[in-house]
Amino acid sequence: MARPRLQDVANHAGVSLATASRVLNGSSRQPGPELVERVRAAAADLGYVVNAQAQALARSRTGLLGLVVQDISDPYFSTIAAGAQAAAREHGRMVLLASTERDPDAERDAVAAFAAHRVDAIVVAGTRWSPEEDAPVADELVAFEAGGGRAVVVGQPLGPAQVIRPPNAAGAADLAAALHEQGHRRFVLLSAPERVVTAQERAGAFADAVAASGGEVLEVIEQQFSRDGGYAAGDRVAAIARESADAGLDAPCVFAVTDVMAIGLIARLRDLAVAVPDDVRVAGFDDIPTLRDHVPSVTTVSIPLEEMGRLAVAAAVAEEGAGAGAAVGHEVVLRESTAR
Amino acid sequence: MARPRLQDVANHAGVSLATASRVLNGSSRQPGPELVERVRAAAADLGYVVNAQAQALARSRTGLLGLVVQDISDPYFSTIAAGAQAAAREHGRMVLLASTERDPDAERDAVAAFAAHRVDAIVVAGTRWSPEEDAPVADELVAFEAGGGRAVVVGQPLGPAQVIRPPNAAGAADLAAALHEQGHRRFVLLSAPERVVTAQERAGAFADAVAASGGEVLEVIEQQFSRDGGYAAGDRVAAIARESADAGLDAPCVFAVTDVMAIGLIARLRDLAVAVPDDVRVAGFDDIPTLRDHVPSVTTVSIPLEEMGRLAVAAAVAEEGAGAGAAVGHEVVLRESTAR
DNA sequence: CTCCGGTCGGAATGCGCTTTCCATGTCCAC
DNA sequence: GTGGACATGGAAAGCGCATTCCGACCGGAG
Structure with a gap:
């Protein structure tokens, strides 16, 4: 037996x-x-x-790939994971998955566990936090690479890892330009706490582009980096919209740093009987496929999440030297939520 | 070094x-x-x-858990995966992930690969197909259990695996009852090809409940088990709605076997200027969180996907004998899409 | 006919760790 | 003061496989 x-x-x-x-x-x-x-x-x-274990021991190569994401149930990450998984399969690698509930400590634990399992490479996907919070993970990655592994991060630089950068700044700038083109001048930023680097990148680039083109940022609202954060911002946005209307000014345009926040915001606005796009315009970021049938359809920046996952794996399994040089594209998608 | x-x-x-x-x-x-x-x-x-590999070899236990899902980017599976991952972490297990793109052959390969990696247990999540298509995976699972592993499936029975059953039949029946209560009598079923067992279970139980309560199933539309399948069904549904209106009958109520199909259907109906719920009512199944802010909000059956993932892992790591007896609950959620 | 290069199987070593199995040492009861 | 029950540290035997090294063998060239 x-x-x-x-x-x-x-x-x-x-x-x-x-x-x-x-x-x-x-x-x-x-x-x-x-x-x-x-x-x-x-x-x-x-x-x-x-017995792959015995093989791994004898060859001192496991053929395993560690993937750590911040929340596998979030479509942003599950799409990246899908791309990574597909690429891994094509390269004959198996994927070890860890989902960290957006906890930097859990990220460190995951990397350490992957190192213990002697994965050939580790891919860390998700926004970076403050340097202090990132330090432990970064240290683990340094140790991991010292031991011969390879590290790739999808997001922002982290320790010694190669970086696949989502086009946050370029996308946000292009979005700002496209909205300017549509005639929008009065903006509100719906961002997240300062430690969420992705939110900062997007909001920052957007604000810069608005300033450069002569627009105006009325206010920056900081909320949780989630659907509920967007929802919570609804009241303040509604207030701003009313002030604008009362003053006879153009309806403000809110840039929510993610689609998910935009959706939450719109939900709250609907509760408050504030019409989108008539009373407030709303734009998001990411172009999450599951959200494409939302009403009103949301203006956003489409980024190739799945391809980013593939690129990360490609960089992870590449022979020595092959860089993560591949550029990640993006595309502004104008939809109803910002129609004038 | x-x-x-x-x-x-x-x-x-x-x-x-x-x-x-x-x-x-x-x-x-x-x-x-x-x-x-x-x-x-x-x-x-x-x-x-x-070195976890060497440890595994020496102990002949890896502490690994294999999770195979049909599409990790689908919210249905990513939510299950989130639950499974969380439970695995609590039990000190690591998760090996495989996403099969809904291909039974890929499912077999994944199970075989997991067996090679000597995972302690394998969880297979997703609808079963026809017995012929399932046979290869089932065989692999038999071999896997013969080798001392444990198998759990989330969906329908497969080989020797313990089963965590989504409440498809009960949920669909309850939904039918709730809709009857609301006064709906004329139904259309939006289902999927016969090989998709989950769709059959839901549609079948729904049809039975409708018949038992004196309602009528006008038609069964069979489409792809996806958003696009729902979209494709839009034209036929619109035609049925017009016939009903012309005949002065009550607007039909469509039961789409998943929320994702319901969303696709509604998108097409919107294109065709058929109003939901005025001209057609629509209900779905699953209560996908990401879709909760959809307009109109969709009547559906909420099932505890995350908990199902946890239960599967619990059954997988349980000591000998602990069964997967835990019942999975469900709840009918009536929303705007079926309002009269 | 011999010698050499090349091919092919097999014996043996080691990958990094767990876990018996032993040999000591310690402490207490008698 | 001695015997035995325990506790404790170490030596060594694997866990299942890859791979190096070695000897045997084959064919062709000289």
């Missing part, structure tokens, strides 16, 4: 362990055709399943 | 390999306090990181 070992297969086939190994596990030295046949038959006969 | 081994730590601490092992890796036999201290210090000094 016990699982057959390679030795059993070798015995069954009447060959040595070495020969069986060479036949079954892609060695550079292939034994003669007759032996190959015998070994194959024996393996099939016994229902032999190679 | 090479990674320190346990032997190095032992040397550094001036103790034997065995003692170092006992100190660092939760043995039942703890050496004397002074030695413990010395070993700990040596390990910290050298930056020792245990």
